[in-house]
Amino acid sequence: MAEAFAHFISEHPTEAIYGPFMQTSWLNFYVQEKEPFVDLPTDRYNPHERRADAAGKIALIGHTAGGVRWIEQTGGHAAVTRIEGLNLVHAIQPPPLSVTPISPDQWQSARVRGVDSEMTEVLTDQDMLTGVALPIPPDAEQTLYITFREPVLLSRILFYCPCWLSYPGVWRLDGKSETGSWETLGGVDQENATIWSGPRLFADASGYHARVDFAPVRVQEIALRAWPTTCRAFFSPAEISLYGPGQGSPDLEADLGRVITSLATTTVNRVYCERWAANRLAEASGERLWTPREPAIWDRTTGDVTGTPRESPWPISVDNRSALLVRNEDCEATRVALRGCGAGWTETPMTCWTLFRLAGHDGAGVSGQHELAWYGHRVFRSAGSLEHRVARLLDRLRSGSPVPASDPEL
Structure with a gap:
């Protein structure tokens, strides 16, 4: 197996490969650490972490960092080659690097059905002190609807929550066309801390934000849907940013x-x-x-x-x-x-x-x-x-309050 990996890497230059410790440890010995195999966050070998974080071209073994499924769900692309029983995800390409912001002025409303509160301001004020606390019902979903004054051409959603546990483990974005029909635009069905930054992905990212890119589509309304998981029973977005396609591809x-x-x-x-x-x-x-x-x-x-x-x-x-x-x-x-x-x-x-x-x-x-x-x-x-923010957020959620929260400790 090690020889097959070494041969593949020699023909497909890669600067770092992320994978489980059981595979990466002995592969490092075989290739004499020419290309570091890294298991983050458990790999504590200084040179490996530094080289992997600075690498331009990376690859993944199996489902590490969400694997090819996460890459494709968030708008990227990758090749998968099976080597001696292991899938190597390589030739990873990010989503489009050029986008155009959709101004909050184009939002007409942001609401949760059944809640008489307008949320546009707290979701677009660039202030993590404000946001909304939305408990997700067991065996159900929580949905935030955003309506536009005029139809917009949309290709990316990016949102932030006040802390890691405030993000939904499973979420999806649906769009409503000018004809009134709904379609799924994108979403993520797995919990991990992987992000896109620049032209590559980073695993185990503490500077986390949720984002998906998709083919441009003209919509008059979108629905951001969140489902509960074992560790996530609420959705608390503080900021939501929307983008349309940009021009060209920057270097x-x-x-x-x-x-x-x-x-x-x-x-x-x-x-x-x-x-x-x-x-x-x-x-x-x-x-x-x-x-x-x-x-x-x-x-x-x-x-x-x-x-x-x-x-x-x-x-x-x-x-x-x-x-x-x-x-x-x-x-x-x-x-x-x-x-x-x-x-x-x-x-x-x-x-x-x-x-x-x-x-x-x-x-x-x-x-x-x-x-x-x-x-x-x-x-x-x-x-x-x-x-402090987590404690205050949990207190609000235990009270069952889904209304916008402007408490500065959230």
């Missing part, structure tokens, strides 16, 4: 190279950005730039393998040595979050990216207060510890 590597060149001439030493870009920026700068490279199995500064991985969100230090690097489709959402807490900034467009250099703060909410925080993919207003 993320080349465009990020321009960002790296520009940052070298500044005094910026902290850049908050998505995980793929965070790895690239930190390595290209020789670790001069701090970036949110979660999750780490150990403390990257001390090499301590017993340390607790850093959880998202990352509180943002608001000063002129900090910057946010976001994709162009998320620029307006970023402006809303920054304006909401009185932060100043300057913007520098860089092809598919925009650099927001921060310039002080009018209030007291800086790093220690979590008033601005980076949630793996984007910046939001936020406050309170993860444990």
Whole structure:
């Protein structure tokens, strides 16, 4: 088996392969660690984790990170080759990299049937202090309906919840066409912590967000449906973002190279950005730039393998040595979050990216207060510890309240 894997890898260059420890441990010995086989989060070997997180081309053994099923459900593509009884998922291609934001102004309403509360504002205000708490009935579903003023061309949904347990384990997005017929657009039927970032996927991601891409479809209404699982009995979205198709396909590597060149001439030493870009920026700068490279199995500064991985969100230090690097489709959402807490900034467009250099703060909410925080993919207003938010959320759900929650501890 090891020889067959080694031969396949030699013909299909791969920089890292994720898989179960029982397979990855001895495969590493056979290939002399030329391409690391990694079992995250249980693999605590420093060089393996670093190389795997920085890799451009990766592969998966079997159902690791959701396997080919998760890739296809979220809009990506991959090839599967059976090698000596094991499926190797390779040639992984992400969903379309170019999208266009659908403004919240195009929403007419966001409601749960039977609940007399309009939820559009709390779901689009770029504030993790607000959201909705929706218990999922046993053996049933909970559905959030979003209606548009005019039909929109939709190709992606992305949503955030205040903590990991607030996400539904199984969910689906349905769309209603202009003719009134409903069809399934996409969804996920398995619990894992895998995300897309840049051109690749990342397993065991603490900066989690739920997202699916699908072929563009014109809809006048969508239904976000969630089902209970053993560990998930509620759905508590704090922010929902919708996108339509974009133009062309950006060259993320080349465009990020321009960002790296520009940052070298500044005094910026902290850049908050998505995980793929965070790895690239930190390595290209020789670790001069701090970036949110979660999750780490150990403390990257001390090499301590017993340390607790850093959880998202990352509180943002608001000063002129900090910057946010976001994709162009998320620029307006970023402006809303920054304006909401009185932060100043300057913007520098860089092809598919925009650099927001921060310039002080009018209030007291800086790093220690979590008033601005980076949630793996984007910046939001936020406050309170993860444990406190979970406890308050559970209290609300035990009371059976499905109404929008504006409690700052959620």
